[in-house]
Amino acid sequence: MKDDAVRIGVYVCHCGKNIAGVIRTADAVAFAQTIDDVVLAREDPYLCAEPGQKQIMSDIQEFNLNRVVIAACSPKLHEPTFRGALANAGLNPYLLEMANIREHCSWVHHLDGPAATEKSFDLIRMAVAKARLLEPLENRRVSTHKRALVIGGGIAGMRAALDLADMGLPVILVEKSPFLGGKLKGWSRMHPSMERAESLILPMGTRVLTHPLISVFTDSEVTEFSGYIGNFRATVTQSPRGVLPSCDLCGQCVPPCPVTRTDTGEKAIYAPSKGANPSMMAIDFDTCTRCGACVEACPKDAIRLDEEAKEQVFEVGAVVAAVGFDLFQPESQPKYGYGALPGVMTSEEVEGWLRTSAEAGKLTHPRTGKPIRRAAFIQCVGSRDPEGNRYCSRICCMVALKQVKELLERDPDLAVTVFYRDIRTIKKEDEDLYREMRDRGVRFVRGVVQSVTGDPETPTILVHSELTDTLAADRADLVVLSLGSVPPAGRDRVKSVLKLSTSDDGFFLEAHPKLKPLDTAIDGVFLAGACQAPKNAAESMAQGSGAAARVAGLLTKDHLELDGIVAFVIYDQCHGECLLCMKQCPFSAIEPIVMDGKKKPRIIEAACKGCGTCAGACPHEAMQLKGFTRDQLYAQIDAALEVDPGHKILAFCCNWCSYAGADFAGVSRLSYPPNVRIIKYMCSGRVNRQLVLHAFEKGAGMVLISGCRPPGDCHYISGNIQCERRMRAIRNIVEKRGIHPDRLRLEWVSATEGVVFQRVVTEMNERLRELEAENA
Amino acid sequence: MPDPPVFLCDASCLTDRMRVDRLAEALRDSCDLTVIPYACGERGVRKMREILEVSEASHGVILTGRCPAGEALGEVLADSGHAVTCLDVSAYASETVAAAHVLFRLRTEKKPAPRRARKVYADAVLVIGGGVAGVQAALDLAEAEKKVYLVERAVSIGGIMSQLDKTFPTLDCSICILGPKLADVGRNPNIELLTLTEVSSIKGEAGRFDVTLTLHPRYVDMSRCTGCGSCSEVCPVILPNEWDLNLKPRKCIHILFAQSIPLRASVDMNHCIGCQLCVRACEKEAINLEDTERKKKIKVGAIVVTAGLDPFDATKRAGYGYGRYENVFTNIDFERIVCASGPTGGSLVRPDGKPIKKVAFIQCVGSRDVRFNRYCSGFCCMASIKEAMLIKENVPDAEVTIFFNDIRAAGKGFEELYLRVLKHGVSFIKGFPSWIEEDAETRDLMLNFEEMVEGTHRSAMRVDAVILAGGVEPDEALAGLAETLGVERDPFGFLEERHPTLSAIETTVPGIFMAGGVQGPKDIPESVAQASGAAARALAMIHRLKARSRSQDESERSS
Incomplete structure (x- = not known):
């Protein structure tokens, strides 16, 4: 490869109208043809489809291309597809660079086609600049x-x-x-x-x-x-269970136990049934007083209260x-009267009650002890709530209908009303149950329940009926709250x-x-x-x-293939002894070796995850990441700032969260200023003084450093923490150089926070305008 | 042969209906009975294993209530090499009657056949249907190093998803996410893709099915065709393109769509005039108009069925005028209209060129309707909400109304998209228009409906286009396929599950699994997850059968 001249092919995808509806792709192609080393530039309606792939493959062979730039969607989507095409054409798959002109351009600047087209030129220029320096890499x-x-x-x-x-x-x-x-x-x-x-x-x-x-x-x-x-x-x-496998669930330990759990009403030593899996009792140590009564009662000597x-x-x-x-906790919404009114039960409590009481006949409320003649179900408790959980919990309509059926099987004369917003019986056999319940006289009232108040045993439900647009009151001996689902505890x-x-x-x-x-x-x-x-x-x-x-x-499979993005050391530049790279590596993937009498780092490639935190740590830029080398990043910076640098916002985004967050802004069509240029690194742990200063030396108007939210979101454990720490020092240096501190910003953006990305870059653009005005 | 040990399960499934102590009393003297508290629990199984281990009999009998544990228990005990039969005794009128029936069964029950000769199991898997579910199942199986035959009736894989413009709730481009999966299928060395192919017969059992496939002629040699399209250019026969819902033309020899896999031409022989222009135009000499049907026999260990879903035929709802009125569309028609690669290049215009500004969606067309399909199709609320959003994005001042019964936005991110279209000013009216009239001159449509809010009153609305949310139903061929495979269908015509909760991705025939819409209407994420699930069940089953046959061999050798 070294002897060969760089020969780059640039491909601009229309993605139907997703790109071509906003960006003048013909102009982008014409622009690409003017860049040095670009041998060929083409456009295609769908590069990801087989004709597009075939075109790339045949071009690689016919025109002897040795680098490929794809200007299309996010590399998150199709990088593997295009890498496959390169490999099939006999080219190392890492000789590919993508310009994200969809998520980061046409989808966020859809209201301003000319600006999007201009921006696409820069994105292609940046990709070509990096592509020129790409080296073939081998998968591990x-x-x-x-x-x-x-x-x-x-x-x-x-x-x-x-x-x-x-x-x-x-x-x-x-x-x-x-x-x-x-x-x-x-x-x-x-x-x-x-x-x-x-x-x-x-x-x-x-x-x-x-x-x-x-x-x-x-x-x-x-x-x-x-x-x-x-x-x-x-x-x-x-955690200690307190019970050994020799337990045979005889249950003799339960009656002597003096304490009862508040949540389930079971004793501190318990099992859900004789069929419990595994077949041994368990002790709830939050409730247990360690009195030892169960130990004495156990005929098998199977209880150990001091287990560790x-x-x-x-x-x-x-x-x-x-x-x-888990299920929604209704205590947080007092309007439903749960806790205050014993007549009100949750759907979960009703399941437990139905599970343990099988007898048919007139129903007695398990809490009030009163006969139940009228039952009311309130749907969407903790779901579809504009102020709370906005999502629909999908299962509660069916749970309610099934509970109604079980109650009616016990007492066919029971009067049941279901207060609902939409009945969502979406599975093939579900609608039948809804129809059956209507046919059996269950009353379905469409509306939003305002409150449950009144008599504690026979509460009054106040509902705004959508059909009649009136407030109506209804009383029931049993009020069931159909709880929504929430993420597990x-x-x-x-x-x-x-x-x-x-x-x-x-x-x-x-x-x-x-x-x-x-x-x-x-x-x-x-x-x-x-x-x-x-x-x-x-x-x-x-x-x-x-x-x-x-x-x-x-x-x-016997082996997996991992990508070839790993760190490497330029030993000529390494001064040795400091081993900051080793100390900051989140994966212990660097070990010390002695070289020329000094301790120097060596990469354990199988353990390296390719974050580049070591590259950020090294004061002499001796540590580098394949696929994201110093020179490759600088080439992208230089290309981004070739035209009108002072007006540009350079955004460094990590591969996992903030780049994906910017993609999400695109997917959600959230507009933001078109002067943002995104450069991807694997992790914000790559950030160092040199990188930031290089951007400002080249005249960048604004620099955004971004990564996964600390502390826990980083995909490399602690790269973002290292970044945050280094940024404090970098800020000082930037300020000393006479650069306005507002020009450098650190913001965490997670993969779903398209809105945050939009807000941050919009604010930065406003601030840039102000600074430009102040300096004018 | 000694009497089999009999286990009486003392658990709620049975005690709901019967007194176990009385039943035990009635049986005790007449058979080798043990009462097992919760036969399906860990302790119960260990107890039964102990007894079976020392028993001389070749199998045991478990008396249970009405519960699905039987099959699972059979598997659990088979893990340790024991055979059991489960009898549901809960339905008898009394304990005495039940006991009498059990004793009768014990005396007349045929002993399990002695061990048969070693079976040779096939390792390959047949996937029927090349929609997103079939594609996912094939890819997962191939990834786990299984040979896969992926059989598709049409000329290309892709299914309904390939016709969609965007997908809910993220509104990402449908073909952009499906296309790479299709391409992966085309590239995967473990997958043998057979398009224009149908299953004609099947013999055998789980682990070893002999399947005969019918390969319909394509009239194009796939190994020579490069998909260049020069044949289509010269073909003089112009036909409506059914893939674009007949809204766009195609040639008689054609490639179905840009992302087709395989990307090869095919001839629609029903319309070919035999002019041979294409034959002469093809430099690769790939076209053979004399091509004939062929048969292919394959051996597979498992089958995954994913084919068999059709959009509801909206012409059946005559009052809505679909098929009669030019500007009444279905959801899928509309996907093509709004798609950049569709007949209008993504512009929202009617066939007569008038821009679509005022649109009404009508939900539940053919679904939740006892005259047609009484089930809910599950996804059509979201399909219309998504399309409403696409209209609002294209034409912000468009007036969009959705006539609905219940809005069923039950899925991850669905309610959020519903709230988003509400914010964009899409109107929702509860209730359905009773009929639609067409203005003969303007081709606009008049909707007559009753508004139910604040009392009921009659109302009318004039719109440029009506979109019917048609739902889905089993396609015509599914009955035949089910008969060929010997699997049962449910009352709606979809394939019946082995158990609706426990084995919703297994058909009633062991070794034949299913995924996607063939089991019942569902959206894309659920189809994909089910497809991976069916792949796992097939992998697990083949592995288990082979492992058992190996351990059987070993025990025979050692004995």
Whole structure:
């Protein structure tokens, strides 16, 4: 390659009208043809389609191209596609650079076509400048631990574990609570088969517990997690259960126990039923007074109140997070009267009541003890709330209808009213149940409930009826609040340990809602079930199986290929001894060696994740990141500032959060000033003094440094923290150089915060205008 | 043969209906009975294993209530090499009657057949249908190193998703996200893609199906055609393009759409006039108008069915005039109109060139309607909301009204998009127009409806275009496919699940799985997740069968 002259092909994609409807692509092509080393420039309606790919491949061969620039959508979407095309044409796939003229241009400047076209010139110029300096890189081959970690022992997690184990892959299943089964443990019956929920989860749990390839850890959480795809290390911390496996669930310990749990009403030593999985009691140590009454009562000597927490470390190749959901807490909305009025129950409490009381006949309110003649269901409690959870919880309409059916089966004369906003029975067999309930005389009132007040045992429900536009009052002996779903209580823990992102609704964020609904931004970590968004049991199980397939795709191979983006050392520039790179590497991927009598760093390539924090740490720029070298970044800066530099805002965005956040601004069509030029680095940990000063020396009007939100969002553990620390020093130097401090800004933007990106760059542009006016 | 051990499950599924102590009393003297508290629980299974281990009998019998545990229990005990039969005894009138029936069954029950000769299992998987679900299942299976036959009836894979302009709730371009997946299928060495192909017969069982495929003629040699399109240029036969809902022309020899996989021409022989112009124009000599139907036999271990969904035929709702009135469209028609690659190049205009400024959507056309399909199609509320958003983005001052019954925005980010269109001024009217009239001169449409807010009164609305949210239904071929495969269909015509909650991605035939709309209407993310799920179930099943056959071999060798 060294002897050959650089020969660049530039391709401008129309993406139908997504790009070509805003940007004059013919002008962009004409512009590209004027840049040095560009041998060929073309436009195409859809470069990602086979004709586009074929064109690129044949051009590479016919015109002997050795670098390719694609001006199209975000590299997040199609970089692998185009790299594949290069590889198929016999070119190293890393000799590709993309100019993001869709998410970062046509979609955010759709109201100003000429400005977008101008900007596309710069983006192409920047991409060509970097492409000129690209070097071929080789992918790394890594072996994988042929074992999976499944977090969560509800139906989604159990299904994932069983499918993986049935494929011959060993599984570590970690469940936070003492028993398998998740939310369905407390559920009564399941629509449409109307079988007991218990009868669905118990056989599954039993198979999980007795499967030779599944190791189950109940009462456990993943407390530490590190590594990379195929090679993770997870620390599982098991809290004391207080009961040994010799327990045979005889239950003799329960009556002597003097304390009762406030949340479930069970004793401190308990099991959900004789069919509990695993088949042993558990002690709720938050309630237990350690009086020892149970120890004395136990005929098997199976109770140990002084058990201690245990830690174990596992090496796993992939992870499925199936941590489920929780139900909305209605106490936070006093208008529903929950807590104050005993007649008001939650849907979850009703499930528990239906589960344990099977007898037919007249119903008695389990809390007031009064006969129930009229029951009322209030939908959307904690869902579709403009001031609270805006999302729909998807399952509560069906839960309510199923509960109505169970109540009517016990007492056919019961009068039932459902206060709803929209009935959302979207599955094929669901509408039938809605119709059946209407046919059986259940009254459905469309409107928003204003309050539940009055008689504590027979409360009054005040509703604004949409049909009649009037306020109506209704009384009921049983008021059921159909609770919405919320992210699980342990979400923050799982989020920070696994480094996952959440979407605006608080549930875990998938890698792509349609392409990769089960993947996350972390390669090798997958999602299943309701922790990603509310879903019903069948959907959760399908996702559990689906996540298993995604894991199988990784772990059935002997080797995985990792990208070639790793750090390297320019030993001539390394002064040695300081080893700041080693100290700041978040992955312990640098080890010291002695060279010319000095301690110098060496990269452990298999452990390097390619963040470039070491490159930011090195005072002498001796540490570099392949694919994002100093010269490549500087070439992009120079190209961005070639025309009218003082008016430009240079935005350095990390690959994972802030670049994706800027993409999201594009997807959401959030307009912002067209003078923003985004330069991508893998992590904000790459930022150093030289980088920022170079931008200002070249005349940049404004510089934005951006990355994942601290402390936990960084995809490289602590790159953003290093960036934040260095920025304090950089600010001082910038100021000393006489550059207005407002010209340098540090802002964290997460992958879903398109709005934040828009706000930040808009503010920076306003400030730039002011500074320009002051200096004029 | 000694009597099998009998286990009586003492759990709520049975105790809801029957007194276990009485049943045990009635059976105890006549068979080898053990009462197991929760046979499906861990302790229960361990207990049963202990008893089966020492028993001389080749299998056991579990008496249960009405519960789905039977199959799962069979699997659990099979893990340890034991065979059991489950009997639901909860439906009998009394404990005595139940006991009598159980004893009768025990005496007459055929003993399980002795172990048969070793079976040879196939490793490949057949995926039927090349929509997004079939594509995802094929990719996941191929990624796990399985050979996949992906069979598609049409000339290209892509399915309904390839016709959509944008997808909800993120409004990202549909073909932009589907296109690369299609290209991956075309490139993957583990996937054998068979377009214009249908399943004609199937024999065998889980782990070893013999399938015969019918390959319809394409009249183009796929190995020679490069997809250059010079044949289409010279073809004199111009036809409406059904892929663009007949709103755009195509030639008789054509490539379906830009992102087609395989990107090869095909001849629509129903309309070919045999002029041979294309044959002469093709430099690669790829066209053979004498091409004939062929058969292909394959052996597969598992089958994933993903084909069989059609948009509702909106002409059935005669009062809305679809097919009679030029400016009444369906959701999918509209996707093509608003798509940059569609017939109008993405401009919002009617076929007569008039800009679309005033639009009405009518929801639940053919769905939630006992005369047509009584189920809810699930996604059409969001489809219309998305299209309303696209109209507002294109023409900010457009007047958009959505006639609905319930707005069903139940999915991640769906309610948020609903709130967004409300903010953009889209009106929602609860209730449906009873009929639509066309102004013969202007071709505008008059909607007659009853408004239900503040009492009921009759109202009318004049619009440029009406979009019918038609929902989906099983396609005509699904009944035939189900019969060929031997799988059952549900009352709506979709494929029946093995269990609606536990095994919603398995059909009633072991070894045949399903994903996507063939199981019931669903949106793209759910179809994709299900497809991965079906792939996992197929992988797990094949592995289990092979592992069992291996361990059987080993135990036979050692004994």
